[in-house]
Amino acid sequence: MILLVILIPFIAAALSVWLPFRNRKSWEIFLESAVTLNSILVWYLLLHHSGNTFLLAHFTGNLSVSFRVDGPGMVFSGLVSALWPLATLYAFEYMTKEEHEKIFFLFYTMTYGVTLGIALAANLLTMYFFYELLTLVTVPLVMHTLTREAILASRKYLYYSLGGAAFAFIGLIMIIVYGRSTDFVLGGVLDLAKIGDRTNVLRFIYVLAFMGFGVKAAVCPFNSWLPQAGVAPTPVTALLHAVAVVKSGAFAIIRLTYYSFGTDFLRGTWAQTFVMLVTMFTIVYGCSRAVKETHLKRRLAYSTISNLSYILFGATLMTPLGMTAALLHLVFHAVMKIASFFCAGAIIHQTDRYYVHELDGMGYKMPCVFGVFTVSALALMGVPGLAGFISKWNLASAALESGSTVACFGIVCLLISALLTAIYMLTVVVRAFFPGRDFDYGTLSGVKDPNWMMLVPLFIFAFFIVLFGLYSQPLADFLYAVAIGL
Amino acid sequence: MYLILLSIFIPILMGLYLLVRKEYASRGRLLATTCAGLVLTGALAVASFTAAYGSSFTLFYLTKSLPIAFAVDEMSVLFSCLTVIVLLCAGLFSFEYMKHETKEKRYYGFYLIVFGVLNALCFAGNLVTFYLFFEMLTLTSMPLVLHNGSHEAIMASLKYLFFSMCGAYMALFGVFVVSHNSAVLTFSTGGILHAAAGSPSAGLLLAAAFAMLVGFGVKAGMFPLHAWLPTAHPVAPAPASAVLSAVIVKAGILAVVRTVYYIFGADFLRGTWVQTAWLILTLITVFMGSMLAYREPVLKKRLAYSTVSQLSYILFGLAVMGAEAVTGSLLHVLAHGLIKTALFLCAGAIIFTTGRTRVDELRGIGKEMPFTMWCYTIVSLGLIGIPPTGGFVSKWHLAIGSLQSAIPVFRWLGPVILLVSALLTAGYLLPLTIQGFLPGADYDYEHLKKREPSPLMTIPIAVLTILSVLIGLFPAQLTDWLTRLAARIL
Numbered sequence: 010m011i012l013l014v015i016l017i018p019f020i021a022a023a024l025s026v027w028l029p030f031r032n033r034k035s036w037e038i039f040l041e042s043a044v045t046l047n048s049i050l051v052w053y054l055l056l057h058h059s060g061n062t063f064l065l066a067h068f069t070g071n072l073s074v075s076f077r078v079d080g081p082g083m084v085f086s087g088l089v090s091a092l093w094p095l096a097t098l099y100a101f102e103y104m105t106k107e108e109h110e111k112i113f114f115l116f117y118t119m120t121y122g123v124t125l126g127i128a129l130a131a132n133l134l135t136m137y138f139f140y141e142l143l144t145l146v147t148v149p150l151v152m153h154t155l156t157r158e159a160i161l162a163s164r165k166y167l168y169y170s171l172g173g174a175a176f177a178f179i180g181l182i183m184i185i186v187y188g189r190s191t192d193f194v195l196g197g198v199l200d201l202a203k204i205g206d207r208t209n210v211l212r213f214i215y216v217l218a219f220m221g222f223g224v225k226a227a228v229c230p231f232n233s234w235l236p237q238a239g240v241a242p243t244p245v246t247a248l249l250h251a252v253a254v255v256k257s258g259a260f261a262i263i264r265l266t267y268y269s270f271g272t273d274f275l276r277g278t279w280a281q282t283f284v285m286l287v288t289m290f291t292i293v294y295g296c297s298r299a300v301k302e303t304h305l306k307r308r309l310a311y312s313t314i315s316n317l318s319y320i321l322f323g324a325t326l327m328t329p330l331g332m333t334a335a336l337l338h339l340v341f342h343a344v345m346k347i348a349s350f351f352c353a354g355a356i357i358h359q360t361d362r363y364y365v366h367e368l369d370g371m372g373y374k375m376p377c378v379f380g381v382f383t384v385s386a387l388a389l390m391g392v393p394g395l396a397g398f399i400s401k402w403n404l405a406s407a408a409l410e411s412g413s414t415v416a417c418f419g420i421v422c423l424l425i426s427a428l429l430t431a432i433y434m435l436t437v438v439v440r441a442f443f444p445g446r447d448f449d450y451g452t453l454s455g456v457k458d459p460n461w462m463m464l465v466p467l468f469i470f471a472f473f474i475v476l477f478g479l480y481s482q483p484l485a486d487f488l489y490a491v492a493i494g495l
Numbered sequence: 496m497y498l499i500l501l502s503i504f505i506p507i508l509m510g511l512y513l514l515v516r517k518e519y520a521s522r523g524r525l526l527a528t529t530c531a532g533l534v535l536t537g538a539l540a541v542a543s544f545t546a547a548y549g550s551s552f553t554l555f556y557l558t559k560s561l562p563i564a565f566a567v568d569e570m571s572v573l574f575s576c577l578t579v580i581v582l583l584c585a586g587l588f589s590f591e592y593m594k595h596e597t598k599e600k601r602y603y604g605f606y607l608i609v610f611g612v613l614n615a616l617c618f619a620g621n622l623v624t625f626y627l628f629f630e631m632l633t634l635t636s637m638p639l640v641l642h643n644g645s646h647e648a649i650m651a652s653l654k655y656l657f658f659s660m661c662g663a664y665m666a667l668f669g670v671f672v673v674s675h676n677s678a679v680l681t682f683s684t685g686g687i688l689h690a691a692a693g694s695p696s697a698g699l700l701l702a703a704a705f706a707m708l709v710g711f712g713v714k715a716g717m718f719p720l721h722a723w724l725p726t727a728h729p730v731a732p733a734p735a736s737a738v739l740s741a742v743i744v745k746a747g748i749l750a751v752v753r754t755v756y757y758i759f760g761a762d763f764l765r766g767t768w769v770q771t772a773w774l775i776l777t778l779i780t781v782f783m784g785s786m787l788a789y790r791e792p793v794l795k796k797r798l799a800y801s802t803v804s805q806l807s808y809i810l811f812g813l814a815v816m817g818a819e820a821v822t823g824s825l826l827h828v829l830a831h832g833l834i835k836t837a838l839f840l841c842a843g844a845i846i847f848t849t850g851r852t853r854v855d856e857l858r859g860i861g862k863e864m865p866f867t868m869w870c871y872t873i874v875s876l877g878l879i880g881i882p883p884t885g886g887f888v889s890k891w892h893l894a895i896g897s898l899q900s901a902i903p904v905f906r907w908l909g910p911v912i913l914l915v916s917a918l919l920t921a922g923y924l925l926p927l928t929i930q931g932f933l934p935g936a937d938y939d940y941e942h943l944k945k946r947e948p949s950p951l952m953t954i955p956i957a958v959l960t961i962l963s964v965l966i967g968l969f970p971a972q973l974t975d976w977l978t979r980l981a982a983r984i985l
Contacts, residue, residue, distance in 0.1 A: 390660075391667075392634070393627035399558060402671070409675040417699070420671060424664040431660040439641075439653060446597070446644030482558050 010054055011063045011076040011129055017047045018122035022115045037101050040114060044097050044121065051090035051125065055083050062131050062192075071190045074138065077131035079193065080491030081268075084336050085260050086128035088343055089253055093121050095466040099351055100244035102462040103358050107242055109153070116149045117244070124253045127260065132191040133269055136261060137174070137181050140225075143257055144170040147249055151241045162237040169234040173224025177261070180218025183211060184269050193264055195494045197271015212280035215270050219284050222265060225258025226321060227314045229291040236302070236310040243354025246306055251313050251346040256339055259320045263335060272327040277413075285325040285415050289422040291318035296429035303365050305353045308433055309346065312389065315426055316342045322419055323404050330407035332492035337485060338400040341477055345388045345396060348470035349434075352382040355459045355467070365437055370448050372441035374456040379441045381467045386434035388474045391427050395478035401427070403485065496552050499565050502539035503615040506532055510607035513600055522599070526590050529603040533586045533610065537579045540614050544572045551620050560674065563627070564681065566620030569980045570757075573825060574749050575617040577832040580962070581742045582610050584955035585734040588840050591951035592734055592847050596643060602732065605638045609738070616746050622670055622680040622758060626663070629714075629750060633659040636743055639735040640727045648730040651723075658723035662713025666750070669707030672699055673758060682753055684984045686760020700759075705769045707754045709776075714747025716803040717810060718780040724803055725787070729795035733843020736795060740802045741836040748809055748828060756984040761816045773814045774905045778912050780807035785919035792853050794842050797923055798835070804916055805831045805878065811909060812893045820896025821981035822974060823889050829973075830885035830966060834874045837959035838924075841871040844948045844956065854927055859938050861931030864947050868931050870960040875924040877963050880917050884967035888974065890917070 021043035030036035058078035067073045078086075100117065104110045123146055126139035144167065152163040184191055188198040204211055224231040235255070239246050249255075266272065275281050295315030302308040320342065323335030355378045356362055356371070372379040388395035401423060408416035458464065477484070509532040519525040544567050551566030586606065593599050612632045619625040633656060641652035674680055676691045691700055709720065716724040724744070728736045755764060764770050784804025791797040809831065812824030844867045851857055861868040877884030880891075890913065897909040947953065966973060 387634075392630050393557070393623065402558075402561065405671040406675055409671060420668060424668055427664050427667075428657070428661050432657055435656060436653065439637075439649065439656075443638070443641050443644065443649060443652075445646060445649055448644075479555075479557060482556065485558060 010050075011078065012065065014047055014050050014054060015076075015122045015126045015129070017043065017050070018118045018125070021047070022118035025118065026111050026115050040118065041094065041097055041101070044118065045094045047121065048090040048094050051086055054078060055087055058083075071185070072134055073132065074135045075131040076129045076135065077193075078129060080494070081260065081263055081336065082128045082130075084340065084488065084491060085256065086125050088340050089121070089124050089128065092248060092252060092343065092347060095469060096244055096248040096347070098462050099247075099354070099466045100242075102460060103242060103244055103354055106358060107153070113150065113153055113242070116146050119146045120150070120249065120253060124257060127257050132193060133181050133184055133264070134191050136264060137177065140177070140257065140261060141171075141174055143254060144174065147245075147254055150245045150249065151238050153242055153245070154240065156240070159240045162234070162240050166234045166238050169224050169231060173221045173231065176217045176221025178221070180214055180221065180265060180269075183214045187211060188269070191269075193268035195268055197267075197274055198269060199271055199274055208274075211270075212275065212278055215265070215275060216280050216283055218265055219262060220287075222258050222261040223287075223321070226255055226262060226317045227258070227291075228287055228318060228321065229294050232291065232295070232314045235314055236307045239304075239306045239310045243306070243350060243357060246310070247347050247350030247354060250310065251350055252343045255313060255317055256320075256343065259317055259324070259335075259339060262321060263324050263332065266324055266327065267332060276327045281325060281327060282415055285322065285419065288318040288322040288325055289419050291315065292322065292422045292426045293429075296426045296433070299433045300429050302433075304363055305356070305365055305368070305437070306350070306363065308365065309350055309353060312430065312433065313346055315430075316346065316389070319400070319404060319423065322423075323407060326407050326411045326416060328407060328411050329489065329492040330403070330410050333485065333489045334400065334403035334407040336488045336491065337403050337481075340484070341388075341396040341400045344470050344473050344477070345385050348381055348385040348467060348474065349389070351463070351467055351470070352378050352385070355463050358463070359459055360456050365440065368437060368441050370441065370444035370450060370453055371456060372438075373450075374453050375458050377458045377464055378467065379438070381471045382441075383438050384471045384474055386438055388478065389434055390431045393478075394475075396474045396481070397478075399478060399481050399485075496547065496550065498539060498543035498547050499567065499618050500554070502536060502543050503611050503618070505539065506536040506607040506611035506614070510604045510611065513604035513607065518600060525600055525603065529586070529607065530590070532607050533583055536607070536610050536614070537583050540575050540579050540617075543567065543618065544575050548572070553620075557623070560678075561623050562621060563624050564620035565615075565618045565624065566682065567618055568682075570749070570752060570984075571617045573828065573977075573980075574745060575614065577745065577829055578610075578613045578617060578742050580959075581738060581832055581836045582613070584959055585737045585836060585840065588737075588843065588952055588955045589732070589734040591949050592732065592843050595847065596732055598642070598644075601638065602642055602735070605635055606735070606738075608635045609639065609743070613742060613746065616749060621682060622673065622753070625750065625753060626667065626670055629666075629711075629746065630663050632743065632746055633663065636739065639739065640731045642732055642735065643730070645730070651726045651730045655723045655727035658713055658720055662710040662720060665706045665710030665713075667710075669703035669710065669754070672703035676700060680758070682757035684757060686756070686758055686763055688759055688763055701764075701767055701769050704754070704759050704764060705772060708751060708769070708773055711747050711750035711754060712776070712810065715744050715751065715806045715810060716747070716780070716784075717807060718776050718783060721780060721784070721803050725796055725799040728799040728802065729793065733795070733839055733846060736799070737836040737839035737843070740799060740839055741832045744802060744806055745828060745832060748806065748813075751810065751813060755813060755816075761985050765816050770814060770816065770902075774811065774902070774909070777807040777811040777814055778905070778909060780804065781811060781916050782912055785916040785923070788923045789919050791923070792855060794845070794852060794854050794857070794927070795839070797854065798838050798842060801878070801920065801923065802835060804920070805835070808890070808893060808913065808916075811913070812896060815897050815900050815902065815905075815909070816985065817896045817900045818978065818981045818985055819892055819899055821985065822977045823892030823894075823896050825977045825981065826892060826966070826970070826974065827886070827889035830877065830889050830963060833959050833963040833966075834878050834886065837870060837874040837956055837963065838878070840952070840956050840959070841867050844952050847952070848946050848948050854930075857927060858930045859934035859943070861928065862934065862940075862943050863945065866947050866953055867956060868928065870956045872928045873960050874963055875928065877967060878924060879921045882967065883964070885963045885970075886967070888967055888970040892974070
């Protein structure tokens with residue numbers, strides 16, 4: 010069953026290219042139903058999982074490829090499978106303006122399987138394997154437009170990701186050598202007897218591996234690939250570079266910290282302080298760059314950089330509450346950011362406008378898109394009643410609860426970043442709705458909201474942003490259960 | 496319970512309806528709808544603090560530790576009274592004033608929403624609810640600032656937005672810390688942090704208190720984050736400036752009152768570095784605001800600087816943390832609210848009829864618009880603090896309260912600065928009266944024509960003037976009530 014949900018996207022992707030479809034419509038229906046079916050299967054699997062490990066291949070010693078449904082895997086795979094059908098629906102409409110659709114959807118759908126592989130991997134080796142694969146299947150998506158800029162961006166993405174994976178690989182080797190096994194066990198698998206007095210070496214290796222996985226999660230100083238990769242079509246930027254790929258990085262770090270090295274080994278050491286400071290710096294750095302950036306999609310990409318480090322900040326607190334907050338922000342940020350990216354994509358699709366200063370007065374012409382954008386902007390800022398506030402509240406209380414001084418400064422970083430978020434998001438909103446009295450609406454003639462395939466995903470996301478903001482206790486309870494060992 | 500919710504959500508929903516519906520066929524219909532909305536909201540607010548007085552209820556829980564709750568206590572009554580009076584008067588004034596502006600529907604839409612949000616702030620029962628509506632107030636009052644759509648107005652509104660957000664996030668830091676140290680965040684007299692006093696986290700809590708004071712103080716124009724106020728208030732249409740300067744800034748005051756007296760408790764902060772730092776900031780603001788107002792040539796801007804200074808009178812009284820001083824502060828909330836609305840409406844009436852904005856252009860204005868200028872003069876005297884108007888009583892209590900307290904240096908420095916500032920207040924308000932009524936021998940009386948504005952404008956001004964005089968003439972009952980209130984929250 011687990012293998013099935015990982016394989017279906019590959020099969021569907023292959024079929025979508027090879028099968029002779031009569032027209033575009035039937036091809037769309039085939040892909041959409043395959044993806045939806047897979048998502049339903051994933052949710053069925055999550056609700057009826059047995060906790061058993063599914064062993065696919067056994068190499069030697071404790072090296073094997075195996076899958077298992079556990080807490081964080083449920084959260085990540087549930088999230089991804091909820092978003093993918095919506096994003097695919099949106100992508101159909103968006104890609105009508107681009108070329109080579111079939112190739113695009115081939116890789117786009119394959120990525121779904123790979124991401125599920127990361128989420129459901131039962132040990133570090135399996136996760137590492139899918140992690141590398143993720144880089145390879147997403148490179149063609151970044152390159153899609155085949156402009157010089159896109160090729161440069163994809164090359165950069167490739168080098169950064171592979172380089173990062175190499176560092177993560179060192180971590181993997183150390184776990185193989187010094188761990189009881191490579192399986193994911195809450196609390197870590199390190200064998201203290203084997204380590205002896207080499208604890209600081211291992212902590213150093215942890216930092217290396219953190220930074221290695223951190224490349225995908227865009228921690229400073231390895232973040233510059235993400236804004237550049239924004240040249241990809243918006244469905245890619247929205248789903249992959251705000252959710253699947255970058256969150257795989259964050260997810261891998263959570264696995265590494267809580268399930269491989271173990272928090273007891275790291276908590277209170279220089280390694281924790283170091284990674285925490287890195288995330289705090291990234292939080293502020295990402296936001297400041299976003300304020301400076303005038304290209305809307307790149308601005309959102311910088312915002313993603315900052316928000317990913319919110320997640321990592323929660324993770325580096327190394328307490329159950331910290332992990333709860335991290336997972337909560339992982340889910341909420343996915344919804345908020347995909348909503349805002351889809352809005353940016355809808356604007357590009359309808360008007361070919363890319364820069365913030367080109368958006369004057371569009372709020373009246375595209376009320377639905379900018380309405381959803383406003384909701385997502387307010388949520389990202391952390392206005393109470395919307396999703397962002399809840400996750401920020403949880404992050405801050407987890408930081409206070411952990412009692413460390415560095416974490417207190419982390420809260421200050423969060424709040425500075427919230428202010429900067431207000432600046433870079435609300436300037437867009439104000440421009441769109443209040444262009445000033447001298448504005449000539451004639452320049453916007455013909456601009457209108459996109460069709461239902463784009464609007465439906467947007468409304469669903471907006472609905473969930475509000476729902477999570479008002480009522481998230483069951484989810485938070487579930488995540489806490491995950492953090493203490495579901 | 497339902498009354499409170501209705502008084503909050505009816506105006507918000509009506510405002511949203513006005514915003515999304517298409518233009519009305521005639522202006523009359525728009526005004527009728529707005530008028531109905533304002534009166535209904537006012538009535539509901541009054542009904543909720545009379546009928547539901549003392550009640551409290553939890554609407555729902557955002558998460559287990561974050562209830563959205565409402566409650567009606569004396570402080571709600573005080574601020575709600577002010578809100579209703581000011582919003583109704585300024586709303587009536589708008590009906591005439593907004594004739595010469597465009598996009599009236601949007602203006603009234605946001606005006607109604609702001610009314611609802613202000614009611615919610617008055618009736619908020621815990622810190623989270625308060626914070627929620629505090630942020631909403633910023634977001635929904637911003638469109639009032641940028642209403643005329645000029646580049647200057649849009650920039651001013653962004654400045655307002657970002658300063659307020661900065662303050663809100665500073666306050667949020669405090670909220671985080673408080674919630675970590677207390678299981679509940681309900682407002683209760685005397686504070687909720689008794690257990691934390693003297694504990695190891697007391698240092699962090701003091702820092703949190705300071706962050707909240709400065710953060711919420713942004714809305715109340717407290718130094719060092721006051722710079723948005725003189726930029727943002729004058730660019731709004733005059734009735735909106737009045738609302739901003741008289742009640743929306745009072746939300747900052749209410750926030751500070753709730754924080755100091757209902758969350759931390761005066762005993763927690765008295766004698767700490769937080770109190771000293773806060774006193775210094777308020778006195779700097781009082782003096783600086785008056786000085787800046789004194790050298791400002793544009794009338795509305797001058798009034799905005801005056802707001803900066805006057806609000807810090809209130810904050811000073813609250814910072815002293817003595818019964819007498821707090822009484823003075825609360826009285827000044829009312830007095831300043833009424834007076835500043837009247838002043839801004841006078842300025843609006845002058846702009847509406849003459850189109851002139853600078854004080855030096857207004858020679859002989861008293862001959863042209865005697866009624867408006869008489870009201871202006873009377874309320875000016877009130878703001879300066881000359882008996883028998885409202886400002887005198889409140890300043891008297893402030894000064895006495897400060898002298899009675901045991902705080903070294905500030906107990907006498909405070910009243911001195913207040914007096915200097917009162918002198919400056921006379922210096923920046925009265926020149927308009929003097930020039931207006933006594934234009935000098937070379938004034939051209941030939942072309943003088945009476946041009947008093949319509950009753951829609953003069954009636955609100957008159958009502959506010961009379962009210963501000965009444966609190967000055969018969970302060971006994973009000974003062975007694977506020978003294979009891981002050982004694983209870985200390």
